[in-house]
Amino acid sequence: MNQSNPITPETYQSYRGLPSLAGLGRFSEAMKPGLSVEESVTRLKRHHYALRRIHTIMIAKLTAEPIYELKMGFSYHAFLSAEAVTLLRARVGEMREPPLGLDKVPHPAMEVFFDEILGAEKIEEVILGVYEVALPSLISGLQKHIDQTHLLADQPTRRLCRQIKTEAEEMLEWGKKSIECLVTPQIREAAKPYLSLLSISLACMGSIDGTQSPREEAPARYYSNKPYQYDKVPRRDERFQDPFNQGVSPETFLYDEAKPVDAKILMMFFKRIREIDVPEMMGSIIMETPGKPWEYYRDLTRQLWDEARHAMMGETGFVSLGIDWAKYTAPNLNWSYNLNTQLNPAERHAVLYFIEQGLMPKTGKRFEWEVSIMGKNPLATTFQDYDWADEVLHARVGRDWYVSSMASSHEAIENGDKCWAQVMQNWEGLRTKGLTQHRNWWPELYTEYCKKVGKTPDPETLAYAISYEGKRADLKDLSYSA
Numbered sequence: 144m145n146q147s148n149p150i151t152p153e154t155y156q157s158y159r160g161l162p163s164l165a166g167l168g169r170f171s172e173a174m175k176p177g178l179s180v181e182e183s184v185t186r187l188k189r190h191h192y193a194l195r196r197i198h199t200i201m202i203a204k205l206t207a208e209p210i211y212e213l214k215m216g217f218s219y220h221a222f223l224s225a226e227a228v229t230l231l232r233a234r235v236g237e238m239r240e241p242p243l244g245l246d247k248v249p250h251p252a253m254e255v256f257f258d259e260i261l262g263a264e265k266i267e268e269v270i271l272g273v274y275e276v277a278l279p280s281l282i283s284g285l286q287k288h289i290d291q292t293h294l295l296a297d298q299p300t301r302r303l304c305r306q307i308k309t310e311a312e313e314m315l316e317w318g319k320k321s322i323e324c325l326v327t328p329q330i331r332e333a334a335k336p337y338l339s340l341l342s343i344s345l346a347c348m349g350s351i352d353g354t355q356s357p358r359e360e361a362p363a364r365y366y367s368n369k370p371y372q373y374d375k376v377p378r379r380d381e382r383f384q385d386p387f388n389q390g391v392s393p394e395t396f397l398y399d400e401a402k403p404v405d406a407k408i409l410m411m412f413f414k415r416i417r418e419i420d421v422p423e424m425m426g427s428i429i430m431e432t433p434g435k436p437w438e439y440y441r442d443l444t445r446q447l448w449d450e451a452r453h454a455m456m457g458e459t460g461f462v463s464l465g466i467d468w469a470k471y472t473a474p475n476l477n478w479s480y481n482l483n484t485q486l487n488p489a490e491r492h493a494v495l496y497f498i499e500q501g502l503m504p505k506t507g508k509r510f511e512w513e514v515s516i517m518g519k520n521p522l523a524t525t526f527q528d529y530d531w532a533d534e535v536l537h538a539r540v541g542r543d544w545y546v547s548s549m550a551s552s553h554e555a556i557e558n559g560d561k562c563w564a565q566v567m568q569n570w571e572g573l574r575t576k577g578l579t580q581h582r583n584w585w586p587e588l589y590t591e592y593c594k595k596v597g598k599t600p601d602p603e604t605l606a607y608a609i610s611y612e613g614k615r616a617d618l619k620d621l622s623y624s625a
């Protein structure tokens with residue numbers, strides 16, 4: 144008989160010392176029982192609820208929030224939250240659980256907690272609620288879930304929690320820095336009743352993950368006593384000095400064969416940064432279209448984030464040239480403003496699709512990429528390459544969620560065209576109301592650019608001045624936005 148040592152976690156040998164358990168951990172750890180499936184699902188559902196609500200808060204705020212950096216940060220965090228929600232839903236569905244329970248509020252205090260953040264009066268309060276209260280609790284709940292669930296039996300959940308935690312920490316980092324920049328001691332002092340209500344709610348729910356002895360009740364509401372009013376009117380911060388200016392048509396310039404390619408790149412950077420208006424508009428579609436399957440919100444949020452990235456590509460392009468975009472250009476909000484205030488959400492989506500499917504032919508995104516190559520600008524080439532790839536995805540999102548609701552793709556395009564034609568640009572009206580003089584900022588931008596690169600401005604390029612004149616027909620075959 145083999146007189147080998149009795150098997151213990153210490154004496155048990157793997158083949159030639161190879162890592163056991165696929166490297167997940169040691170036997171001594173794997174021998175400890177972990178959370179039940181039921182408990183693990185309960186926690187997953189709480190993480191899910193929190194992230195779903197954070198997603199909505201981000202989307203709800205980005206349109207009316209004037210500060211550009213906050214719009215961009217909210218767009219990103221809406222995307223990260225939506226991705227996390229998608230993973231969590233899938234995992235819950237794998238755990239003997241019909242995914243139906245995902246729409247249930249896990250604890251009444253959780254609803255109050257997130258309603259309060261959504262309904263908070265000031266953006267600083269929203270930021271404090273999300274980044275100083277909600278996310279730290281979510282992160283510690285995720286860590287606890289990682290530590291307590293079984294490393295082998297519940298490995299897919301552990302992996303998921305780790306992934307989500309890493310991204311939640313990235314969100315938190317941004318939030319902390321933003322709080323340092325925006326929240327004064329006076330604002331914090333004034334936010335005391337609200338912040339203390341958030342703490343009480345958190346105590347009632349037993350933390351986001353529900354592990355801190357939850358109580359049955361929910362606290363009395365403060366901000367969320369009155370129903371939340373979504374604000375779909377886009378606003379901009381003071382760097383946008385002329386937000387209704389439609390005095391320059393980058394499209395006309397871009398498709399003019401006589402214009403030099405380097406100047407066209409400048410116009411493309413402007414086109415990109417002007418795309419701030421797309422998240423502003425798409426946020427309103429998401430907020431005002433309830434009752435769709437989760438995948439609808441995920442796809443639209445992804446597209447919203449892509450459009451925010453496109454805007455930041457334009458911003459980066461200007462920085463790369465050493466040009467202050469705020470001083471030399473006027474990214475306007477007319478498109479998001481007009482669509483949000485004149486069309487219903489289904490019509491807005493129709494217009495978005497109509498414009499985006501028009502970007503696919505040769506005159507669209509491929510053209511912009513080719514201009515970047517001809518202009519020998521590697522940064523613009525990278526940006527346009529991905530902008531084009533993103534656009535192909537957006538056309539697919541449009542087919543999946545808009546065209547599929549129409550009788551045919553022909554009708555979908557017709558309807559988009561009709562809705563777009565309905566939008567009143569009222570170019571002259573903006574002038575008579577004193578909202579803008581449609582100042583032609585191009586010569587100053589071009590002069591500044593020539594100065595930076597050390598060349599003499601080409602007189603014909605400098606003299607360029609074509610306005611929209613308020614006629615939508617002028618834009619019909621041009622890639623306006625998105």
Ligand SMILES: [Fe+2]
Nearest residue numbers: 418450453625
């Ligand atoms: Fe875009």
Ligand SMILES: [Fe+2]
Nearest residue numbers: 499534537625
């Ligand atoms: Fe797009």
